[in-house]
Amino acid sequence: MKMPLRLAPIAAILLVVIIMSSLSAQRRSRLPAHILKPNMGDTVTLNVYADNWFKIYINGKLVATDSIEFMPHNIVSVDVLPEYPMTIAVMARDYADAITGREYENTNIGDGGFILKLGEDVVSNASWKAKCYFFGPIEGQNPPVTHLPIPEDWFGQDFDDSQWEPVTVYEEATVRPPQVFRDYDFEGASFVWTSDLDLHNTVIFRATIEKPGWKPRWNTGTPSRRIEDL
Ligand SMILES: [Ca+2]
Numbered sequence: 001m002k003m004p005l006r007l008a009p010i011a012a013i014l015l016v017v018i019i020m021s022s023l024s025a026q027r028r029s030r031l032p033a034h035i036l037k038p039n040m041g042d043t044v045t046l047n048v049y050a051d052n053w054f055k056i057y058i059n060g061k062l063v064a065t066d067s068i069e070f071m072p073h074n075i076v077s078v079d080v081l082p083e084y085p086m087t088i089a090v091m092a093r094d095y096a097d098a099i100t101g102r103e104y105e106n107t108n109i110g111d112g113g114f115i116l117k118l119g120e121d122v123v124s125n126a127s128w129k130a131k132c133y134f135f136g137p138i139e140g141q142n143p144p145v146t147h148l149p150i151p152e153d154w155f156g157q158d159f160d161d162s163q164w165e166p167v168t169v170y171e172e173a174t175v176r177p178p179q180v181f182r183d184y185d186f187e188g189a190s191f192v193w194t195s196d197l198d199l200h201n202t203v204i205f206r207a208t209i210e211k212p213g214w215k216p217r218w219n220t221g222t223p224s225r226r227i228e229d230l
């Protein structure tokens with residue numbers, strides 16, 4: 001039977017719609033049954049205060065960088081999809097001139113300080129390890145600062161920090177965080193740094209958190225190879 005001419009465009013549109021929805025269904029059905037996508041309900045809040053700047057890697061991947069290089073002082077709060085065991089590696093910097101070790105046109109020696117809370121139970125505390133890579137200014141030393149080379153793989157899960165010292169824990173009154181600090185959840189966390197809050201300017205912290213038996217609710221399949229890992 002011949003289709004009336006005026007119905008032909010409608011039939012063509014219907015055909016396109018059918019083909020497109022079939023393609024779309026195919027795309028969806030390509031997802032294997034064992035794949036379960038994570039959602040925002042699986043994330044936890046990471047709160048960090050660093051005097052003055054930090055970047056943090058979790059399980060070898062960069063998850064947050066302080067967006068402000070030098071402000072006395074800001075808090076960074078981001079969502080994180082946690083996976084355990086969890087290796088946390090943080091580079092923290094007290095703001096200091098790389099040659100003089102001082103700030104504010106070399107008039108002042110600044111102090112550091114760091115505190116972190118992730119979810120309900122991961123907190124910076126005395127069990128963390130730390131190492132300083134930028135010291136100064138040291139009275140009578142020329143040049144007044146010392147820089148140690150930072151290992152390329154300092155944030156890796158397999159990095160050997162077994163010879164590192166434990167962090168030094170500081171009272172809140174010593175670090176003196178700003179008023180805005182109280183608007184964020186840091187309950188149970190300790191202020192940490194290396195042994196000298198004033199003269200240790202670049203510090204790396206590392207911690208590994210075990211949660212035996214922990215399994216992710218989600219399954220995104222075998223990890224994809226990242227370009228940076230090739
Ligand atoms: Ca300093």
Ligand SMILES: [Ca+2]
Pocket residue numbers: 051052094095110111112
């Ligand atoms: Ca500072």
